[in-house]
Amino acid sequence: MTTDHAIADLVQPGRVHRRVYTDPAIFEHEMARIFARAWCYIGHESQLPVAGSFIRATIARRELVVVRRENGEIAVLHNRCGHRGALVVAERSGRVNRFRCPYHAWTFRTDGRLQSVPCIEGYDGTGFDTSDPALGMRPVPRVAAYRGFIFASLTAEGVSLEDFLGPTTAAIDNMLDRAPDGRLEIAGGCFRVRQRSNWKIYLENMHDGLHPMIVHQPSIDPAREGTKKPPTPTPDSAFALGVIAANGQTYEAMAALPVRLFPFGHTEMAAFRANPATDPEFRAYREQLVGRHGEERVARLLSDNRLSTMFYPSASVQATSLQMRVIIPEAVDRTLIEVWTLRLVGAPESLYRRTVVLANTAHSPSSLIKHDDFAIYARVQDGMAADGIEWIDTRRGMNDPSTSMSEAYIRNQFAAWRAYMTEAA
Amino acid sequence: MTTDHAIADLVQPGRVHRRVYTDPAIFEHEMARIFARAWCYIGHESQLPVAGSFIRATIARRELVVVRRENGEIAVLHNRCGHRGALVVAERSGRVNRFRCPYHAWTFRTDGRLQSVPCIEGYDGTGFDTSDPALGMRPVPRVAAYRGFIFASLTAEGVSLEDFLGPTTAAIDNMLDRAPDGRLEIAGGCFRVRQRSNWKIYLENMHDGLHPMIVHQPSIDPAREGTKKPPTPTPDSAFALGVIAANGQTYEAMAALPVRLFPFGHTEMAAFRANPATDPEFRAYREQLVGRHGEERVARLLSDNRLSTMFYPSASVQATSLQMRVIIPEAVDRTLIEVWTLRLVGAPESLYRRTVVLANTAHSPSSLIKHDDFAIYARVQDGMAADGIEWIDTRRGMNDPSTSMSEAYIRNQFAAWRAYMTEAA
Amino acid sequence: MTTDHAIADLVQPGRVHRRVYTDPAIFEHEMARIFARAWCYIGHESQLPVAGSFIRATIARRELVVVRRENGEIAVLHNRCGHRGALVVAERSGRVNRFRCPYHAWTFRTDGRLQSVPCIEGYDGTGFDTSDPALGMRPVPRVAAYRGFIFASLTAEGVSLEDFLGPTTAAIDNMLDRAPDGRLEIAGGCFRVRQRSNWKIYLENMHDGLHPMIVHQPSIDPAREGTKKPPTPTPDSAFALGVIAANGQTYEAMAALPVRLFPFGHTEMAAFRANPATDPEFRAYREQLVGRHGEERVARLLSDNRLSTMFYPSASVQATSLQMRVIIPEAVDRTLIEVWTLRLVGAPESLYRRTVVLANTAHSPSSLIKHDDFAIYARVQDGMAADGIEWIDTRRGMNDPSTSMSEAYIRNQFAAWRAYMTEAA
Amino acid sequence: MTDEAAVARFLYDEAELLDCGAYDRWFALFTEDARYWVPSHPQQTDPAREVSLFYEDPALMHARIGRLRHPRALGLPVRTSHLIGNVRTDGNAPNGDLVVRSRFQMIEFVAEEQRLHGGAVMHHLVADGDSWKIRLKRVDLANAGGVFELLQAFF
């Protein structure tokens, strides 16, 4: 078994050992020591509109159910029957009055407590106690939400969600400020894309400002051409082509993009100032906001653009493009990514339409952009698979301020990784 | 490596640890300590009608050949050539004079002894001795049959088959008594169905009298309707619908069904008294039996109904429905089930026809009943897959007499499991 | 972990333990101790015609690139970027000026040295040194070629290629002597066939003179018939049928075929004297050779027939049939075989045409011969998969001179295996 | 439309009803004495003396449909996509039914997993106005005789 000491040695100043990406034993540790300890994003309150609304979630490979209780609170339960361990809920989302296990019809309240057992007299005198949490769908130790974004931790002890998220919450605040009704909602379905690589490889690409004009040249070139030559794109497609072409930033431009580093491995990358949309619908929307916040604040919040904010290790929010991405490790070399879109409640339809186009363009399984990213992730995994060369370099930008051209955010992730992985259980 | 002590702790009064269903190391132990030690069912003598008739079988993942010898005895051989280890027989059944390895044409007598080696002079002076059992298809240490039902043990020491089977033989006796000619035969082919769950999950459902009206409601409801509404079923289909609908017994009825517990983990569940079939063919058949046994004994044996008798860990016989089920573990989360039908030799065709309909209905891959059972087995496996909640409750009916509403038979299985698994090798 | 002592015990006089074919831990050792230490064949210089020509190769599961440098030398590099470990080259062959990693466009010289890094200033003051081999595509420690046949070793220390190959080079010499221009070239594409068995099972069949008339009877019979009955074969097909029928040699004939044993596990099997081809093209070709070597030498070299020469553990050359076979272990029970054909430069087209027909016949995925071989390899693997019978006999011909009817070559392979596997790392 | 084309169209429409989950309309294509048969091996001739993968009269087909729609049925929904080809009329059965042979492949998507089934199909058709009714649908799976997981959907 890998000792903590050995694990600590895998992350060194300026380099990490390939085993952190390829060793199944390390992956098992990551599940138990990182994902089971951190606050992991599991869903948004808008997905739980009424009492009994539920969605499924996964943390550290544990099957969970997130449910709205009658009192409006949100409970996160292990999706596992207290009787013989059966998966209680198979649907990905839905609504129930109480949960019912399909095997012997034990039922559970939305707080997970055992509610009823057919022919319970069979347990007379066995000390069977329906109030025993072990017989219910056990709730996870800690659940908290920040302005609608629900997180859970599988460990009872630890920092509060607010302390955990720290400055990353500004990304969420900004999105909410942009919503005329001050509310966000998950809408428009979800992409679930599997990548054949370790979960960290995805995270390490998150703010990588050096790769776009290189990796994405195969989509940048035709997109740029498409914006000039026929066939004439529809407005939506023109926007999509613009998004693709936008990967073609110069190194200088990328070097000017700051990436902020936060505790617990969180990071945030700024976005380019979006040229203000000029269509009438957008102007009308802007007026709505001004009515709510006043001109000055609206100017500020609309210019406060974030490309992506990473809630290490489980999710990232693309604040400006209104997208949530959830990282679900399945195996040392397999990761499921869920992509959700957020709707600014009260904003004109055209804005959400843009969000949908952007999700289709940037992260659908058919995304012209992601094709090349995902191919790269797999090539990184494959390149490190065999032994013989053991170290990965992480020195870029070690002496510079953190920008999208620096690997500072990767070092920040690994600093958190090392702390989680070596901290006593 | 898991120590015996650790293993013993996995089974406790009223609960078992999830690892017994999910840990590959435990599965390896089960193969070596349970399946390799117990008497496992491997076939029926009627499948070996003449000298040289053979069938293949599997115990603890070892490939075996069961063959009728010239002297009428039955030998069980490792399906492995003594030369370079090749699988000698690829067909699932057939007839041979001697076995011939396809690689270098070594031949073996039906008792497994090496018979001939091409160009044997190549072994001159090497101490090569054709009578060396290691060069043959090695027989398994112990083979025995009870009234046509063949069992083998991969361990030389241990209780006799009779002592092992104990009272479970009554189920076999009853089937034989129902055969006008006093003989049974395997007929009508075989279903081989793979389930994505641990072998014990299948066994633990075997006598579960609480789940039918719950799990099988999706087939009970249409079956009941089908017996009332058009389309009018054929007699066979009416019988099939009746079998499906019969899962809809009340809890009271199920609580009245005794489940008997035997040593070595064996168990037996009674069946409901079958309403005597009234068709002329059945009456004629009954007359045959009366001629053989006398009225009184026939009345008794026809009313002596057994739903299923479990020969732990390898097989169960559904005496009344004339079905053998063989449990073949493939991996910790994968199990192959073979379903065979038995023919009462001398009985009218119509009786066997019912047996076929019943097999189609109750255990074909398309079985309306099994769909929901197998889905449940997989959900139990999935629910226990992740760590976090470690124990499974087994207390139901701990203080009551053993019926199909009690988990007594599961505790009986685990008592045997624990004994096998902790017994010195 | 398996100790060297335990490993040594797996190979004993006259027998080997099944674990050498079935234990994944042993396989890991084999990669590190055998394939990573031996000289492994990775390609032929004719595949690298000009500067920048490259092919991919695999040794011990490490991805490699074999490239012709500007100075004409051949370099073998790890196909792994020194930055984040990405696989640099995805094509199986091609031509480059320098290698370019697709992720961040680091470029590498054909000797693997880092050439350029975009925005390298990001590394200022980090001690980043472009001449650091760890940042390049690291070359393997040793590369050498014997008359165009390129070998590499992943270990810095060890015998020279010449000492390693020893007398096996005669096979290569013979092929070159047969080439009118004194050159060979890889041509005509390649078969890549996966077998579901351990790599050693393939090697142990290589000189097995006892199996052909047994295993290949299903193709020998129709081939013999085909040479007699209609439909009348084309000359090419008649040749193919002859090759298939040629497996039907008597034991006496096979016993007359010497198999020579060399150090390091190498072996060589003679071929039957080919009846001199009589067609005019062949006679013309023979004249070419006589012009080059003189009659006497030509007579000798054309009668010096080798069926197969094994460069243990990575490749074999079929000198007479002008075929290279590369053995690429993928897992303990999975092996990839590459089959390449060699062209005698300067020889008439018809000779190479024969080589193609022979490859199609003898080793294409549709080969009538290989069907039965590969089925056998899988049956050997399957027969040894389960525990219970632990030893494989290797005594045949222990006291006789080594011929194709003896297992001497297998013992010779295992002597080398044991030495590699127990030699201190 | 040639007769063979009309028959092919009939088989396409039949398959589409299954793929769309229009089980009632699919069921209505069968005669009252129909059989839906998936033998356990290609040579099987007698469903009464050997087990079958499916052997259903309309009453059992109806029960299967009932389960496929039951809100508590587990391991559902199942989505299918049939590809029907090689459609050939092959004369008449003794009772005059039109015999139609075809080959198919069906993708089954259930529990987030895609599986492929395929094989030979024989229809016995009875003229019914300007269309037909199905008296027999026999499906010989390419992997009949092998190991199966559950088969819930009609082929």
Added chain:
Amino acid sequence: MTDEAAVARFLYDEAELLDCGAYDRWFALFTEDARYWVPSHPQQTDPAREVSLFYEDPALMHARIGRLRHPRALGLPVRTSHLIGNVRTDGNAPNGDLVVRSRFQMIEFVAEEQRLHGGAVMHHLVADGDSWKIRLKRVDLANAGGVFELLQAFF
């Protein structure tokens, strides 16, 4: 050739252009206002309010073709083989377009791996001389709603 046969032939030719990598000629089959749509589930009706697996106008289709041909595109080449079947004309759309329904399976060979895709296809065709142009191609994958790896090729 019957009309349905002619339509079928049109779909075969369309698929062949994709399988041969003749993307320009394939692209030329579409109208200027065409849409290529692979919904994220079979019931999807609005590409603007829900995400789609593909939703492309000619400009985006053109960009995809550009990438498929780009010398630096990764994870390529991809080779496909379409099998088109169950072709049925199904009346006309409100705008008069000919509605054609079919089923397909496509083998995709990429990075030394073979994958299978399949499902239902709906074409909206506009008469164009003695042939047609495609105004809409909607592909409902059998595994829509599941987890996907990358989908680079057109179905």
Added chain:
Amino acid sequence: MTDEAAVARFLYDEAELLDCGAYDRWFALFTEDARYWVPSHPQQTDPAREVSLFYEDPALMHARIGRLRHPRALGLPVRTSHLIGNVRTDGNAPNGDLVVRSRFQMIEFVAEEQRLHGGAVMHHLVADGDSWKIRLKRVDLANAGGVFELLQAFF
């Protein structure tokens, strides 16, 4: 029956003979100078200068049939199910042969395992009474160039 329909029927019947194991009757469909060719890549033009997955004249085809039937052949039996589609006549070869293009998928069931093969097929047909004989059958597999396990059966 239109000519293209007749050709399609001919291909269906050819495939059926393989799937039923009627190898002699299948073999009889070929001319004496026929070739059965499965190139090692789609661009292959010369079977003599590059290796092929299959390149068989009638004598070799006959030998393969002999092995498929040999009682001691290992790794058998193999059961296949062909689905033939996208059948298109494509003019005539220089020698006047009728060129027919199609796509196929074949399920192969062997050793309890189901595998899928597919790709493009080109037939060169010679008129023979009111039917045809096959002078060339070229099968371009979708995964040509990849890694293969054994290919025993004819496509």
